[in-house]
Amino acid sequence: MSDTIRVVVVDDHPVFRMGIAGLFHSLDGLDLVGQADGPAQAREVVDADVDVVLMDLDLAGESGVLLTRELVAAYPDLKILVVTMHEDDVSVLAAMRAGARGYLLKSAAPEQLERAVRSVALGDLIMGQGVAERALSYVASAPTGSGRGPRPFPELTDRELEVLDLVARGMGNAAIARALTLSEKTVRNHVSNLLTKLEVRDRAGAVAAARDAGLGTGS
Known part of the structure; x- marks a missing residue:
């Protein structure tokens, strides 16, 4: 990986994508190289040169979890950071099972998102506040x-x-x-x-x- 982290955002809300683009424009070392509103566009813009994908779980009726699994299988070095409104333990566990390396809520502060992107790019596993506890609670209670x-x-x-x-x-x-x-x-x-x-x-x-x-x- 070069000094610049190449990022793609996959989200069906254009306002959110615009916000991410504005944030990344102001940050050194983070380059937003592509945007997608769903799986079809994601397959076109994600390649082996992309370091991190910001992934929503709901993509206009399609599954971000399934897309996460597909992209990780295609590009084993790719890091997926889920950024979503879903904070239930089942969604967290499904995303991590699919290969995501991080999970943040869309309510996270910009500096939290920046840190998470840089961390998962380095191979760290990142979960937002409270998310890890919910995932552990689900695992503990599952049959x-x-x-x-x-x-x-x-x-x-x-x-x-x-x-x-x-x-x-x-x-x-x-x-x-x-x-x-x-x-x-x-x-x-x-x-x-x-x-x-x-x-x-x-x-x-x-x-x-x-x-x-x-x-x-x-x-």
């Missing part, structure tokens, strides 16, 4: 199949158990798909399978069974 007690619902696969936990948290299929970086069709299939295995008629029955077993109680 793992280990621990002192027996694994709940042994008839379910690990993925089905994970989906059930998110269903019990009140999440819809689209949110679960984003959290687990799956397609909505795959999530629907998992939900259908777990309903059959649990011998419940509907989603409400699955939620009741899951909560009776201690699932869906995380923050």
